[in-house]
Amino acid sequence: MYKFIPMNSFTEENYLKAIYKLTEQTDSEVSTNSIAKKMSTKAATVTDMLKKLSLKKSIHYQKYQGVSLTTSGKKIAVNIIRKHRLWEFFLVKKLNFKWDQVHGIAEELEHIHSNELTEKLDRFLGFPKFDPHGDPIPDGDGKFHNTKSQLLEEAVLNKSYIITGVVDHSSSFLQYLDSAGIVLGKEIKVKERALYDKSLQAQLSGKKVFISNEVAKNILVSKK
Amino acid sequence: MYKFIPMNSFTEENYLKAIYKLTEQTDSEVSTNSIAKKMSTKAATVTDMLKKLSLKKSIHYQKYQGVSLTTSGKKIAVNIIRKHRLWEFFLVKKLNFKWDQVHGIAEELEHIHSNELTEKLDRFLGFPKFDPHGDPIPDGDGKFHNTKSQLLEEAVLNKSYIITGVVDHSSSFLQYLDSAGIVLGKEIKVKERALYDKSLQAQLSGKKVFISNEVAKNILVSKK
DNA sequence: ATAATTTTTTAGACTAATCTAAATTTTTAT
DNA sequence: ATAAAAATTTAGATTAGTCTAAAAAATTAT
Missing domain, CATH: 1.10.10.10 (Winged helix-like DNA-binding domain superfamily/Winged helix DNA-binding domain)
Incomplete structure (x- = not known):
């Protein structure tokens, strides 16, 4: 019917x-x-x-x-998010865009309607689980591959974490992270936390880095 | 300014x-x-x-x-066509769509506005000159890579041609070509033309094929 | 508990893209 | 050359998405 x-x-x-x-x-x-x-x-x-x-x-x-x-509204929303993140992955991994350049383009691409396109794109990309900003990509059934991440702000001293995502998705924040060498997947260990401004001294791939609280609040990490 | x-x-x-x-x-x-x-x-x-x-x-x-x-209107139109054909190429060559499935999707994708996207897509695809239907893809300046093609209908008997494109872009026509083994890039030689209905007997990669005038009118070939 | 403030909705209007029906202009045919 | 036919434009509506201003409901504060 x-x-x-x-x-x-x-x-x-x-x-x-x-x-x-x-x-x-x-x-x-x-x-x-x-x-x-x-x-x-x-x-x-x-x-x-x-x-x-x-x-x-x-x-x-x-x-x-x-x-x-409603259930059907949620399904539509999650599908848009799925497409957005798949396209972001495509733009960064296949077309060599920087992670701070793709949001606006993906906002347009996410509205392309073909489901077959989404599924073929997903396959072409190798069924990625996270987009370039570390956000999970829901699968075709709307299920998210969840990982328990936390804010770098709340990291325990001298414990190793992996940088897994960002809260702020603005270009300026992402560009700042680039300039500071803060890249998803890298290991980070907080050595000191200043009481006054909650700024951090951390170890990032061997080098010592300074991270303000404003920045630490916008970085997601998970236990190593 | x-x-x-x-x-x-x-x-x-x-x-x-x-x-x-x-x-x-x-x-x-x-x-x-x-x-x-x-x-x-x-x-x-x-x-x-x-x-x-x-x-x-x-x-x-x-x-x-x-x-x-106007000049500017033409520039806009050619750019849409450029994007349409690049996306069709992408869909067929990278995502494994069939050539009869891509038109509608490309009609949506052609309206994505980022010029940087178009240029990076073009590079990613290896600067293709023709789309999956044999239509030329204009370059960034709107120039077409032109080849002098003609209708198979008007092919000279016993002369070798390469199949380079189609006039009718409908799914049903493209599917018919698939079923008949008529594929872009193949060599074809017309052996006989019936006077009554202008149908053709031709040689296509070793095999003898029958091609009605209705079909021959919609196939583009160029001299080998 | 009621007055003040904030939030939300309604009412009425605007633009883009579309339609039907009627009017106008151009083309075709005698 | 003029009447008939065809093509095109105008006029007046409609729908989606938006706005401002005003009204109504909910929340907050005394």
């Missing part, structure tokens, strides 16, 4: 992605205002879109009560 | 591409109706878009007099 599946517009997809990410962060219903901020738009605009997404059964929405994704 | 370059919408890009292709075919001003047919839309809709494209200086347009592309 043939069932018509209405295609979501780029805009709808971006709203679902935003709601997904906000839900992840706060782990509860998300507010109209928070969506408006994330989407760089106005609350009134968001309200209109929420009505539409609700009609399409992509979200649970009650006036004034915030929203959450 | 900073100059604001207004981004073209997908729709505008598609109109420019359609006008480019129609101009190529007829080699003269193109009509509102022909654009409407190509875009599967109504003449009234086309008129509105022509006014808009004219304001943006992408086309030359005088009411009732047909349109042609």
Whole structure:
């Protein structure tokens, strides 16, 4: 039996992605205002879109009560994230882009609709589990390959960690990490933590490095 | 000095591409109706878009007099075609799509805006000169690597040709060619042409094949 | 508990892309 | 050359996504 599946517009997809990410962060219903901020738009605009997404059964929405994704809305959002991260991997590993250059391009590529394309791309890339920023790439069923990572800020002194990801994805932060030689996969050991500003002295591939708290708060590590 | 370059919408890009292709075919001003047919839309809709494209200086347009592309409009159109064909090449050669599966996906990918992406993709693919259907891929300056090809329909008897392209790009035609073993790059020699229906008996990699005129009209060959 | 503040929704308007129906211009045919 | 036919444009609507301003609901603070 043939069932018509209405295609979501780029805009709808971006709203679902935003709601997904906000839900992840706060782990509860998300507010109209928070969506408006994330989407760089106005609350009134968001309200209109929420009505539409609700009609399409992509979200649970009650006036004034915030929203959450339905199972099908979540599926759509995770698929967008899957595509985004696969394309980022492609751009960095195959086309030699720098990790700070790919976000905007992947924001466009993530809306290409062919599922067959996504699956073939995944295979071509060797079924990568993490994107160039260390974020997990969900598989075709929406499952994430989870690793328990923590902030470098909270690392235990003199214990070895592997740098596995970043919190801040801005170009300027990523470029700073490049200039400081802080690269995903490297081993790091915090030797000292200043009480005053929580800045760190650490050992990074043999060299001593200084890392401010502002930076340490945005680096993810996992136990070696 | 900073100059604001207004981004073209997908729709505008598609109109420019359609006008480019129609101009190529007829080699003269193109009509509102022909654009409407190509875009599967109504003449009234086309008129509105022509006014808009004219304001943006992408086309030359005088009411009732047909349109042609300006230099800048042509540049935009050729760039879309460049991206379309590079992506088709990528899909077939890297992701293992069949040549009859890639058109629709490339129609989406051709609108990804990053020039750096196009150039890096081109390099990654080894600067291909032809797409999987044998159509030339313009270079970054919009120059086409031209080869003088002709229709198989008009091939001289007992002369060797190389199959270089197709006129009809439909899946059904491409699938038919696959099933008949007619593949780009192969050598073909027409042994007989029936006067009644212009069908051909030809030699294709050692085997004898029958090719109807309907098919021969849609195959491009070049002298060996 | 009620007043002040904040958040959210509604109302009304705008732009881009589309449509149908009617009007106009061009082309074709007698 | 003029009438008929075809092509094109205009006029007036529609939908998606957006906005501002005003109204309504929820939250916070006294």
